[in-house]
Amino acid sequence: xxxxxxxxxxxxxxxxxxxxxxxxxxxxxxxxxxxxxxxxxxxxxxxxxxxxxxxxxxxxxxxxxxxxxxxxxxxxxxxxxxxxxxxxxxxxxxxxxxxxxxxxxxxxxxxxxxxxxxxxxxxxxxxxxxxxxxxxxxxxxxxxxxxxxxxxxxxxxxxxxxxxxxxxxxxxxxxxxxxxxxxxxxxxxxxxxxxxxxxxxxxxxxxxxxxxxxxxxxxxxxxxxxxxxxxxxxxxxxxxxxxxxxxxxxxxxxxxxxxxxxxxxxxxxxxxxxxxxxxxxxxxxxxxxxxxxxxxxxxxxxxxxxxxxxxxxxxxxxxxxxxxxxxxxxx
Amino acid sequence: xxxxxxxxxxxxxxxxxxxxxxxxxxxxxxxxxxxxxxxxxxxxxxxxxxxxxxxxxxxxxxxxxxxxxxxxxxxxxxxxxxxxxxxxxxxxxxxxxxxxxxxxxxxxxxxxxxxxxxxxxxxxxxxxxxxxxxxxxxxxxxxxxxxxxxxxxxxxxxxxxxxxxxxxxxxxxxxxxxxxxxxxxxxxxxxxxxxxxxxxxxxxxxxxxxxxxxxxxxxxxxxxxxxxxxxxxxxxxxxxxxxxxxxxxxxxxxxxxxxxxxxxxxxxxxxx
Numbered sequence: 001x002x003x004x005x006x007x008x009x010x011x012x013x014x015x016x017x018x019x020x021x022x023x024x025x026x027x028x029x030x031x032x033x034x035x036x037x038x039x040x041x042x043x044x045x046x047x048x049x050x051x052x053x054x055x056x057x058x059x060x061x062x063x064x065x066x067x068x069x070x071x072x073x074x075x076x077x078x079x080x081x082x083x084x085x086x087x088x089x090x091x092x093x094x095x096x097x098x099x100x101x102x103x104x105x106x107x108x109x110x111x112x113x114x115x116x117x118x119x120x121x122x123x124x125x126x127x128x129x130x131x132x133x134x135x136x137x138x139x140x141x142x143x144x145x146x147x148x149x150x151x152x153x154x155x156x157x158x159x160x161x162x163x164x165x166x167x168x169x170x171x172x173x174x175x176x177x178x179x180x181x182x183x184x185x186x187x188x189x190x191x192x193x194x195x196x197x198x199x200x201x202x203x204x205x206x207x208x209x210x211x212x213x214x215x216x217x218x219x220x221x222x223x224x225x226x227x228x229x230x231x232x233x234x235x236x237x238x239x240x241x242x243x244x245x246x247x248x249x250x251x252x253x254x255x256x257x258x259x260x261x262x263x264x265x266x267x268x269x270x271x272x273x274x275x276x277x278x279x280x281x282x283x284x285x286x287x288x289x290x291x292x293x294x295x296x297x298x299x300x301x302x303x304x305x306x307x308x309x310x311x312x313x314x315x316x317x318x319x320x321x322x323x324x325x326x327x328x329x330x331x
Numbered sequence: 332x333x334x335x336x337x338x339x340x341x342x343x344x345x346x347x348x349x350x351x352x353x354x355x356x357x358x359x360x361x362x363x364x365x366x367x368x369x370x371x372x373x374x375x376x377x378x379x380x381x382x383x384x385x386x387x388x389x390x391x392x393x394x395x396x397x398x399x400x401x402x403x404x405x406x407x408x409x410x411x412x413x414x415x416x417x418x419x420x421x422x423x424x425x426x427x428x429x430x431x432x433x434x435x436x437x438x439x440x441x442x443x444x445x446x447x448x449x450x451x452x453x454x455x456x457x458x459x460x461x462x463x464x465x466x467x468x469x470x471x472x473x474x475x476x477x478x479x480x481x482x483x484x485x486x487x488x489x490x491x492x493x494x495x496x497x498x499x500x501x502x503x504x505x506x507x508x509x510x511x512x513x514x515x516x517x518x519x520x521x522x523x524x525x526x527x528x529x530x531x532x533x534x535x536x537x538x539x540x541x542x543x544x545x546x547x548x549x550x551x552x553x554x555x556x557x558x559x560x561x562x563x564x565x566x567x568x569x570x571x572x573x574x575x576x577x578x579x580x581x582x583x584x585x586x587x588x589x590x591x592x593x594x595x596x597x598x599x600x601x602x603x
Contacts, residue, residue, distance in 0.1 A: 039444075053444050054443075054602075055440065055443060055602055056602055057443060057602065075446060075448070077445055078445060078446045081444070083441065083444040084442050085437050085441060085444075086437065087435075087437020087438075087440060088436045088437045088438065089434050089437050089438055089440070089441030090438060090441075091433060091436075091438040092432070092436055092438070093364075093365035094361070094364060094365065095364075095368075098361075098364055099361075102357060102360075102361050103445065105357055106349070106357060106445045106446060106447050107445070107446060108349055108446075112469045147437075147441075150441060254556075270374065314392070
């Protein structure tokens with residue numbers, strides 16, 4: 001469905017400065033996949049998406065979307081994709097239903113079909129009661145649902161979601177994802193999602209592509225990334241002060257254990273399977289006279305994956321404002 | 332136009348090509364919808380011209396009018412057509428701010444990812460300007476008729492058509508400016524205001540240029556509004572075959588052609 005080879009985008013911000021926003025991305029996305037592109041602000045994920053949706057022209061490299069080259073035939077690409085951008089796609093002075101009907105007509109539906117499709121989507125996204133409401137009068141969550149409806153009017157085979165839940169509260173995020181998941185099942189769509197909500201990528205995506213400094217630094221399922229790059233952890237607190245060293249030795253002898261560290265009365269280590277390791281370690285510690293006060297099995301997060309990959313926490317990076325230009329601000 | 336239908340949400344729509352003209356029509360009707368639903372913006376746009384007519388008109392009659400050999404209703408024959416051009420200038424030159432707002436919210440970006448051709452998006456927006464400006468012009472003319480203003484019916488229709496052509500050009504330039512300065516939105520108003528008043532004064536809308544210095548007369552020759560203002564005066568007076576009318580059409584058409592070309596080019600280059 002999507003293939004890129006050596007895709008790059010440079011922004012010339014002044015006569016002496018060029019920002020290399022995307023640096024040679026190779027990506028293959030098969031039909032039906034839900035792929036999350038994860039990375040901190042300025043990593044290049046939105047720029048990549050904007051190249052794939054024909055909003056900006058690549059500096060070099062190739063990209064085909066739905067079998068069509070984005071540079072050679074951007075108009076055909078646009079007919080095959082749905083796009084939900086970071087902003088509100090519906091005009092604030094327009095009425096919700098009017099924008100949906102117009103969007104349907106843009107994709108070639110006659111007025112009657114477009115209105116029928118509008119009714120279906122408003123119903124599917126719990127917006128029927130707001131059909132004649134001005135977009136500026138809708139809440140943030142309602143506007144985002146309307147944006148998703150706009151992206152789905154023509155039932156595209158491929159939907160791009162650029163940080164669709166940014167700014168929404170947890171309830172509205174969950175509600176929006178419930179709608180997207182159901183509509184995806186109905187439409188059998190391929191979805192490419194950018195987000196910096198780690199839990200969103202973890203639970204919704206079947207595959208996670210981690211982007212940093214304009215390059216793909218990891219590409220696997222969320223579980224695969226955690227298993228290979230981060231691994232489970234055990235955190236043990238000793239009951240008898242001063243026995244952490246002995247407990248650390250026990251942990252070190254466990255098969256597959258690594259990165260064993262001692263901090264005061266606490267022992268921390270990476271293990272292959274924390275669920276199996278904890279009871280084994282509790283019994284072994286007790287048998288050697290160094291009982292444990294607490295033993296925790298910690299499953300890794302995608303943030304741990306990012307830490308393992310880059311030495312930085314994505315949570316910290318995600319909130320940092322970078323000076324890498326967006327397409328709207330770049331020359 | 333080819334069309335497709337969708338029988339249910341699970342059915343994939345086969346995308347079809349639309350004609351460029353139907354794209355323009357769609358964009359234009361989308362832009363017009365809020366204006367038609369809430370026509371207050373058209374009324375608000377009339378406040379400034381009506382203030383000029385109510386407060387500046389009598390001054391004109393008392394000073395310049397007397398010196399120039401016309402007074403009373405004759406002042407309106409000179410001033411009302413100019414006010415129609417002023418209404419067009421004020422209305423269309425600020426319209427780029429609407430596009431700026433849609434660029435900020437994301438609505439413009441959404442349309443850029445649809446199959447709508449980029450040029451149709453600019454042309455459709457610009458053509459929309461015709462409706463409010465013609466509506467405003469008709470209201471101004473109707474308001475001034477009881478005060479002695481005379482409008483030749485054929486000339487008035489042709490005059491409104493010329494204003495429409497001029498408005499499309501000015502609107503396109505306003506959109507082009509909004510796109511060009513999208514990185515620094517405040518620049519839109521700086522440029523608009525900086526350009527607006529020289530154009531307005533050099534057009535001879537408010538005061539006759541005949542009494543001005545020579546350099547002003549030379550500079551006014553490069554102001555397309557001057558030719559349109561003179562043409563509007565001739566048209567509303569019923570002088571349909573005047574050379575001023577031909578010059579006005581040339582200025583209006585040139586403004587439209589240049590405006591649309593610059594607007595479309597700016598929009599296309601904005602995504603490179």
